[in-house]
Amino acid sequence: MADGKRIALILAGGIGERFWPLSRSWRPKQLLPLARGGRTLLEDAVDRIAPLIPAEDVFIVTGPTLVEPIREAELGIPPQNVIAEPAKRNTAGALVYAAAHLLAERGEEVLGAILAVLPADHLIDPPDRFIADLERIMSAVSELGGLGVIGIPPTRPETGYGYIERSDEEPTPGIHRVTAFREKPDNATAAQYLRSGRHSWNSGMFFWRLRDFLEELALAAPAHQAVVAPLAKAIRSGDEAGARERFETLPDISIDFALMEKARRVWVGSASFEWDDLGAWDAMRRAWEPDERGNVRFGESVLVDTEDCVVVNDTGRDGTSVAVIGVQGITVVVTDDGVLVTRTDRAQDVRTAVKALRDRGVGPL
Amino acid sequence: MADGKRIALILAGGIGERFWPLSRSWRPKQLLPLARGGRTLLEDAVDRIAPLIPAEDVFIVTGPTLVEPIREAELGIPPQNVIAEPAKRNTAGALVYAAAHLLAERGEEVLGAILAVLPADHLIDPPDRFIADLERIMSAVSELGGLGVIGIPPTRPETGYGYIERSDEEPTPGIHRVTAFREKPDNATAAQYLRSGRHSWNSGMFFWRLRDFLEELALAAPAHQAVVAPLAKAIRSGDEAGARERFETLPDISIDFALMEKARRVWVGSASFEWDDLGAWDAMRRAWEPDERGNVRFGESVLVDTEDCVVVNDTGRDGTSVAVIGVQGITVVVTDDGVLVTRTDRAQDVRTAVKALRDRGVGPL
Numbered sequence: 001m002a003d004g005k006r007i008a009l010i011l012a013g014g015i016g017e018r019f020w021p022l023s024r025s026w027r028p029k030q031l032l033p034l035a036r037g038g039r040t041l042l043e044d045a046v047d048r049i050a051p052l053i054p055a056e057d058v059f060i061v062t063g064p065t066l067v068e069p070i071r072e073a074e075l076g077i078p079p080q081n082v083i084a085e086p087a088k089r090n091t092a093g094a095l096v097y098a099a100a101h102l103l104a105e106r107g108e109e110v111l112g113a114i115l116a117v118l119p120a121d122h123l124i125d126p127p128d129r130f131i132a133d134l135e136r137i138m139s140a141v142s143e144l145g146g147l148g149v150i151g152i153p154p155t156r157p158e159t160g161y162g163y164i165e166r167s168d169e170e171p172t173p174g175i176h177r178v179t180a181f182r183e184k185p186d187n188a189t190a191a192q193y194l195r196s197g198r199h200s201w202n203s204g205m206f207f208w209r210l211r212d213f214l215e216e217l218a219l220a221a222p223a224h225q226a227v228v229a230p231l232a233k234a235i236r237s238g239d240e241a242g243a244r245e246r247f248e249t250l251p252d253i254s255i256d257f258a259l260m261e262k263a264r265r266v267w268v269g270s271a272s273f274e275w276d277d278l279g280a281w282d283a284m285r286r287a288w289e290p291d292e293r294g295n296v297r298f299g300e301s302v303l304v305d306t307e308d309c310v311v312v313n314d315t316g317r318d319g320t321s322v323a324v325i326g327v328q329g330i331t332v333v334v335t336d337d338g339v340l341v342t343r344t345d346r347a348q349d350v351r352t353a354v355k356a357l358r359d360r361g362v363g364p365l
Numbered sequence: 366m367a368d369g370k371r372i373a374l375i376l377a378g379g380i381g382e383r384f385w386p387l388s389r390s391w392r393p394k395q396l397l398p399l400a401r402g403g404r405t406l407l408e409d410a411v412d413r414i415a416p417l418i419p420a421e422d423v424f425i426v427t428g429p430t431l432v433e434p435i436r437e438a439e440l441g442i443p444p445q446n447v448i449a450e451p452a453k454r455n456t457a458g459a460l461v462y463a464a465a466h467l468l469a470e471r472g473e474e475v476l477g478a479i480l481a482v483l484p485a486d487h488l489i490d491p492p493d494r495f496i497a498d499l500e501r502i503m504s505a506v507s508e509l510g511g512l513g514v515i516g517i518p519p520t521r522p523e524t525g526y527g528y529i530e531r532s533d534e535e536p537t538p539g540i541h542r543v544t545a546f547r548e549k550p551d552n553a554t555a556a557q558y559l560r561s562g563r564h565s566w567n568s569g570m571f572f573w574r575l576r577d578f579l580e581e582l583a584l585a586a587p588a589h590q591a592v593v594a595p596l597a598k599a600i601r602s603g604d605e606a607g608a609r610e611r612f613e614t615l616p617d618i619s620i621d622f623a624l625m626e627k628a629r630r631v632w633v634g635s636a637s638f639e640w641d642d643l644g645a646w647d648a649m650r651r652a653w654e655p656d657e658r659g660n661v662r663f664g665e666s667v668l669v670d671t672e673d674c675v676v677v678n679d680t681g682r683d684g685t686s687v688a689v690i691g692v693q694g695i696t697v698v699v700t701d702d703g704v705l706v707t708r709t710d711r712a713q714d715v716r717t718a719v720k721a722l723r724d725r726g727v728g729p730l
Contacts, residue, residue, distance in 0.1 A: 021686065302721040304714055313704075321386065321703045323718035326711030327695065332704070338686045339678075339699045341706050346691035349669055353688035356667040 004142055005113040008053045009098045010045050011091060011204075012062040012070065012120035018280035018350045021338025022314055030120040031069060034278060034287075041121045041278070046075040048127045049118065052134055059083060059101075060120070061094045086244035091204075092258035093250050096217075096224050099210060100231035100243075110210060114138050117206040117255075122277050123287050129273040134207075137269035140175040141207045146265030147216060148207035149178070151200025152275045157190035160279060160348070162202040162256060166268050178266035181256060200270060202256065204277075213259075220262035224250060280347035281331040281340075284310045301332075310344060369507055370478040373418045374463045375410050376456060376569075377427040377435065377485035383645040383715045386703025387679055395485040396434060399643060399652075406486045406643070411440040413492050414483065417499055424448060424466075425485070426459045451609035456569075457623035458615050461582075461589050464575060465596035465608075475575060479503050482571040482620075487642050488652050494638040499572075502634035505540040506572045511630030512581060513572035514543065516565025517640045522555035525644060525713070527567040527621060531633050543631035546621060565635060567621065569642075578624075585627035589615060645712035646696040646705075649675045666697075675709060 016029020023029045030042040042060075049058060055077045060070055064084040071079045085097045095117060102110045116134060124130050133150060141148040151164045162183055169177035181202065185193060193199035208216075217225040227246050234243035260266060276287045285308070288296045295303060299313030301322040310331040313322045322334050331347060333340040342350060381394020388394045395407040407425070414423060420442045425435055429449040436444045450462045460482060467475045481499060489495050498515060506513040516529045527548055534542035546567065550558060558564035573581075582590040592611050599608035625631060641652045650673070653661045660668060664678030666687040675696040678687045687699050696712060698705040707715060 020688075300725075302718050302725070304718050304721070305711070319702070321722050323385075323703075323705050323707070323715070323722060325705075325707035325714050325718055327706060327708055330692065330695075330706065332706050334704045337684070338688075339697070339704055340688050340690075341692060341695065341697050342688075342690035343692055346670070349690050350688070353667050353669050353690055356669070357686050357688060360665075360667070 005110075006053045006057060006116065006138060007102065007110070007113045007210075008049045008058040008116045008118060009095070010042070010049070010058065010060045010118050010120045011094055012042055012045075012060050012066065013085060013088065013094055014121065016121060016278075017354050018347060019278075020350055020354045021333055021335045021340055022312065025065065026069070028066065028121075029278070031066075031073065035123060036125075040073070041123065042070065042073065043075060044124070045118060045120045045122075046077060048124060048130055049116065049134075050076075051127075051131050052138075053116065056081070059098060061085060061098050063088065086240070086247045088252070089247065089250045090252045091255040092221065092224055092253050093247065095213075095255055096227055096250065097231065097247060099214065100228050100235055102210065103228070103232040104235035111214070112209065112211065114142050114207065114209055115213065117204075119204045119277070122203070122275060123283075125274045127273075130271075133269055133271055133273065134205075136172075136174055137207050137267070140172050140267055140269065141209060141212070144171055144175075144265070144267060145209065145212050146267055147212065147260065147263050148175075148267045148269065149260065150203040150205040150207075150271050151268040152203050152271045153200055154194050157187065157194045158201065159184055159187060159190045161277075163193050163199045164202050164268050166198050166200070171267075175267050175269050178268050181261040200268065201275075203271065203275065204256075206255065206260070216263045217259055219264070221258040224258060280350060281310055281333065281342065282344050282347040284331075285344065299334075306330075308344075370475075371418045371422060371481065371503060372467065372475070372478045372575075373414045373423045373481045373483060374460070375407070375414070375423065375425045375483050375485045376459055377407055377410075377425050377431065378450060378453065378459055379486065381486060381643075382719050383712060384643075385715055385719045386698055386700045386705055387677065390430065391434065393431065393486075394643070396431075396438065400488060401490075405438070406488070407435065407438065408440060409489070410483060410485045410487075411442060413489060413495055414481065414499075415441075416492075416496050417503075418481065421446070424463060426450060426463050428453065451605070451612045453617070454612065454615045455617045456620040457586065457589055457618050458612065460578075460620055461592055461615065462596065462612060464579065465593050465600055467575065468593070468597040469600035476579070477574060477576065479507050479572065479574055480578065482569075484569045484642070487568070487640060488648075490639045492638075495636075498634055498636055498638065499570075501537075501539055502572050502632065505537050505632055505634065506574060506577070509536055509540075509630070509632060510574065510577050511632055512577065512625065512628050513540075513632045513634065514625065515568040515570040515572075515636050516633040517568050517636045518565055519559050522552065522559045523566065524549055524552060524555045526642075528558050528564045529567050529633050531563050531565070536632075540632050540634050543633050546626040565633065566640075568636065568640065569621075571620065571625070581628045582624055584629070586623040589623060645715060646675055646698065646707065647709050647712040649696075650709065664699075671695075673709075 012030050016023040019029050031040050035041050035044040058077045060082045067084045070082045137148040165180040166176035167179045231246045284296050290296050294308035296310045301311045301313050304325040306324045307328045312333040314335045331342050331344045377395050381388040384394050396405050400406050400409040423442045424446045432449045435447045502513045530545040531541035532544045596611045649661050655661050659673035661675045666676045666678050669690040671689045672693045677698040679700045694709050696707050696709045
């Protein structure tokens with residue numbers, strides 16, 4: 001396999017719990033029709049990368065329970081390219097597992113391939129700018145080595161994201177050297193980042209030659225790197241129990257924390273596309289055009305004197321009747337077995353409510 | 366039949382549409398378990414009158430579709446005492462129909478009986494005070510003639526009720542002569558009524574000898590009175606079509622408007638019991654004890670940072686999970702086929718929403 005071969009790893013392991021009650025363990029956020037035209041976010045993610053990477057080199061990394069639902073979604077990639085991590089070990093675990101899987105399946109020559117690591121559940125538009133930005137960062141890591149990341153130019157002092165700080169070093173046009181990864185800032189710091197012009201949001205899209213990834217991993221997270229070869233061996237020999245046993249020794253940490261913050265050479269390319277991570281229900285008011293009263297609506301509902309609300313009725317026309325009266329800034333989501341009413345700016349707390357419901361064993365979650 | 370025989374007419378024809386989605390045409394407010402101990406309001410209404418009037422003299426007047434559900438509720442009164450008006454003609458129509466039914470069934474001697482007209486869907490406590498107050502007003506109309514009404518001493522400047530204004534004339538202790546019925550007042554007038562000491566809320570509980578009722582009706586609403594005899598004849602002969610035809614000629618007006626406001630002699634007895642008409646969801650916060658955060662809850666739900674809310678989950682433990690986050694002063698009601706989210710102080714507008722849903726033909730109503 002020649003250097004420059006490209007492989008996409010679409011990370012689709014999460015549930016997107018903050019989209020409860022629409023998201024569930026068996027119907028996670030990436031399989032919800034939250035993309036334009038009623039498409040799922042995962043469909044869009046797969047189609048978006050197609051102009052750059054052929055289907056046989058696009059992999060989806062997910063959990064065991066989601067392999068079948070994703071294969072059944074017929075996304076146009078080979079069924080065996082939907083791969084299941086044996087356990088949940090965050091993004092660092094997912095990327096270690098994917099590396100081992102590629103080595104097991106394709107042998108050592110895959111070490112020369114350039115990988116694009118892409119979240120499955122973000123809203124991105126337009127696709128051609130996405131392709132152009134990926135082309136630039138993938139070429140850069142191919143030429144320069146090191147690790148690449150797409151940074152999103154901030155449009156608000158967001159305190160819910162990690163930030164990437166860049167230097168003036170620009171080895172190739174539009175690609176800057178990263179000086180630091182910054183954790184979620186407080187309000188004042190977020191405002192400063194917004195003004196600085198040197199900070200961008202961490203998109204979670206990463207790019208590297210597989211060999212460079214493993215080398216950096218050996219320095220930054222040796223326990224993770226040490227698992228790759230034995231894991232590949234277990235996968236190759238069909239030893240599922242052995243693979244799981246190895247994998248479960250890994251700590252549950254993100255690739256940002258395990259690797260990106262510590263790596264020696266990281267490059268950032270600035271996104272020219274519109275992006276939203278659809279983190280929670282409040283994102284719906286950014287991602288979708290509100291009507292003249294500021295409401296974003298999916299499905300049937302009756303609104304009386306209601307403004308700046310998100311109202312979702314996923315029960316269908318012959319399903320539940322939904323009426324909302326005299327409220328502002330509220331999100332109402334109705335499904336066949338769950339109802340959420342939240343102040344939209346408290347949408348992050350849906351996780352708290354989901355945890356409480358789960359603890360009580362109330363209803364299916 | 367001797368003068369002094371007592372008969373109760375419990376009016377149970379309404380739907381209580383403002384309690385949507387809990388109230389429905391097939392499960393109206395009076396059949397909802399809104400009374401203490403999970404009992405229905407109608408159960409309480411029937412039991413409450415039992416110490417004063419024997420079961421064979423207690424009648425429930427309702428619509429044709431509710432006769433069977435009410436009979437099946439086994440309230441302890443004879444099944445044939447649940448009687449159906451042929452059409453909806455408001456409280457004036459219901460009382461004309463009941464008068465005709467009594468004449469048809471019991472003959473002219475029923476004209477001497479004292480009737481107690483009682484709404485089926487109010488919350489009243491304690492029952493013994495209710496009985497004492499009724500004893501007083503029924504004795505008064507038996508002795509004095511004329512029409513009686515129970516007035517509720519106002520506890521707030523309520524603009525949603527009609528008021529009764531009394532004079533100092535007190536022919537028997539605790540029974541005053543009414544000088545006027547006042548329609549729903551504006552805020553300033555309601556505040557003045559609250560201070561006056563002469564105004565009480567119109568409870569909709571009326572008392573009269575049937576003969577006196579028909580005499581007053583002949584003067585105040587001759588069209589209504591004129592229907593009674595032919596209607597009784599049609600009922601007696603089993604001529605349902607004829608009865609309906611007669612009945613449908615009546616206008617759709619309340620007994621307050623048709624008769625009480627115009628009658629020559631009306632007496633008011635002041636209620637010594639606690640009373641709430643449970644007019645809409647906002648009444649739940651008065652009628653039930655809120656918890657330490659000001660919330661009133663029925664059924665399972667998870668509340669996060671939520672205060673002064675009414676949250677009803679009528680779908681049962683294995684039903685819909687309900688979560689409410691970060692809101693104040695909101696009512697959330699979830700049933701198997703309807704979800705209501707309203708600012709509690711806009712609960713009157715539930716009717717608007719129900720109308721809109723009905724107009725759209727969305728879901729079963």
